[in-house]
Amino acid sequence: MTLAMSWDEWAEHDATALAGRVAKGELTPAELAAQAAAAIARTNPATSAVIEVFEDVVADPLKDGLDPRGTFAGVPYLMKDLGPTLKGRLQEMGSLLMRGNRAAADSYLTGRLRQAGLNILGRTTTPEFGLCSSAENPAVYVTRNPWDTDHTTCGSSAGSAAMVAAGALPIAHATDGGGSIRIPAGVNGVIGLKASRGVFSIAPGASDLTGLVSTQGCVTRSVRDTAAFVDSCRGGAPGEFMPYWMPAEPCSTLIRRDPGRLRVALSHEWGDYRATPERVRALEEAGRFLEKLGHHVEWALPAVDFRAAFAAQTTCYISNFAQTINNLLAPRGLERPPAGLIEPVCVRVWEEGLNISYTERAQMQAVFNTTSRSFGAFFEEWDIILTPITALPTPRIGTTEYLTISDNPSVLDWFGNLWRNFAYTPLANLCGIPGISMPMAMQENGLPLGIQALARQANDGLLLQLAAQIERALQGRWNAGKRPGVHVTGR
Incomplete structure (x- = not known):
């Protein structure tokens, strides 16, 4: 089969560039789909990041309702196997229990993706129900980091981050309930x-x-691809409980200008959690880089009761995931999770979560409130908080202490161990504030290290504006211009 582009050419194009070439009539959505399918075939054997390619959509990109007039004009897109559903397609959520589960309808966001011109042509890996930090259960699949396949991609948007990093396609779906977009972005570059x-x-x-x-x-x-995605896919469905806000200016326009002088707080000491010296040095270097761009940078931290915040976040996860699992059991006529079909920690979370009372949830929400108010007060004085994306080195494949196949008998201890590495992302979810992981640093083991920026609620545009300024200053050379060992170009 003859492809429309060389692999070097394919890897140089972001989604915006590909869409521009389609708009000019230089390429077609079908040619992009064929190239993406071939790219997945080149990179997936080493990473195990893609579960399924929809061959019918590769053959006919318009068959599921793609609007080729949308912003992305038929650019290939992979859907994480969790969250939004695709009518008639499998959604198995990383779980043996969900094998063969087909969605009855599209989710609202699925329709927005197709209106935006994104061609959804396959599914990417995720840990069971998105709960843990790596898509790594040998009974299901083991997704590997394209920078070093002896290491995990982290998660839970594991396969999507790996495929974008490996150059298979320029954009993919991800979800974030505590860092599941930012953490895999950070360790996959x-x-x-x-x-x-x-x-x-x-x-x-x-x-x-x-x-x-x-x-x-x-x-x-x-950054421009992320900005275009936000502009094209945002918005609430009929009947939302809360208003869906719109920025004064589209993100794609905003990012063309540098932000003004920002007040940037460096931070890595979040309660009981500390980053390794290597990460502190990387954070300090990122701070110096921002100073050279004209921003004010110093160490500062919100006045948050971090122990209470992480305890509340843990209560939220346990009770939320317990109900998620419970809602999947009832239609199958099951009274409890089958041990052979649901991973051990997920079973324990279900057991623990069913006993959480309304009073405990109310106490959790009270801590959410005080934590959010503390971050809000902090952002009256500061524009940005900058942290490393993780506190510890990226785990090697087989590090079961972070996985839901762990034999840890204590759910609380298991979550506590998770926070020791992934402390810097979940409180943004608790507070509803935006955060972005930018591939600005490298770990000693040769894997990328994302630097996270947080901002006040509804300041998503400022984060993208700052990221675009950094991208321009780096001349587009994220990850110091390096590529992972597993890459569509073969080098």
Whole structure:
């Protein structure tokens, strides 16, 4: 089969560039789909990041309702196997229990993606129900980091981050309930924005009120692609519990200008959690880089009761995931999770979560409130908080302490261990504020290290504006211009 582009040419194009060539008549959506399918075939054997390619959509990109007049004009897109559903397509959520589960209808966001011109042509891997930090259960699949396949991609948007990093396609779907966009973006060397509440709908199955901490999004290799995604796919469905806000100016326009002089707080000491010296040095270097761009940078931290905040976040996850699992059991006539079909920690979370009372949830929400107010007060004085994306080195494949196949008998201890590495992302979900992971640094083991920027609620545009300024200053050379070992170009 003859492809429309060389692999070097394919890897140099972001989604915006590909859409521009389609608009000029130089390429067609079918040619892009064929190239993406071939790119997946080149990179997936080493990474195990894609579960399924929809061959019928590769053959006919318009068959599922894609609007080729949308912003992305037929650019290929992979859907994480969790969250928005695709009518008639499998959605198995990383779980043996869900094998063969087909969606009866499209989710609201699915329709927005297709209106935006994104060609959804396959599914990417995720840990079971998106709960843990790596898509890594040998009974299901083991997704590997394209920078070093002995290491995890982290998660839960594991496969999407790996495929974008490997150059298979420029943009893919991701979700974030506690860092699941930003963390895999950070350790795979791509860009991951977790939007504020009130940007992307999770209708019809949930809302920002019922979902509380979860949001939708994407991973990309360029800031302009992320900005275009936000502009094209944002907005609430009919009947949302809360208003969906619109910015005064589209993000795609805003990012063309540098922000004004920003007040940037560096931080890595979040309660009991600390980053390794390597990460502190990387954070300091990022701070110096921003100073050279004209921003004011110093160490500062919100006055937050971090122990209470992480305890509340843990209560939220346990009770939310327990109900998610419970809602999947009832239609199958099951009274409890089958041990052979649901992973051990997920079973324990279900057991623990069913006993959480309304009073405990009310106490959790009270802590959410005080934590959010503390961050809000902080952002009256500061524009940005800058942190490393993780506190510890990226785990190697087989590090079961972070996985839901762990034999840890204590759910609380298991979550506590998770926070020791992934402390810097979940409180943004708790507060509904935006955060972005930017591939600005490298770990000693050769893997990327994302630097996270947080801002006040509804300041998503400022994060993208800052990221675009950094991207220009780096001349587009994220990850110091390096590519992962597994890459569509073969080098």
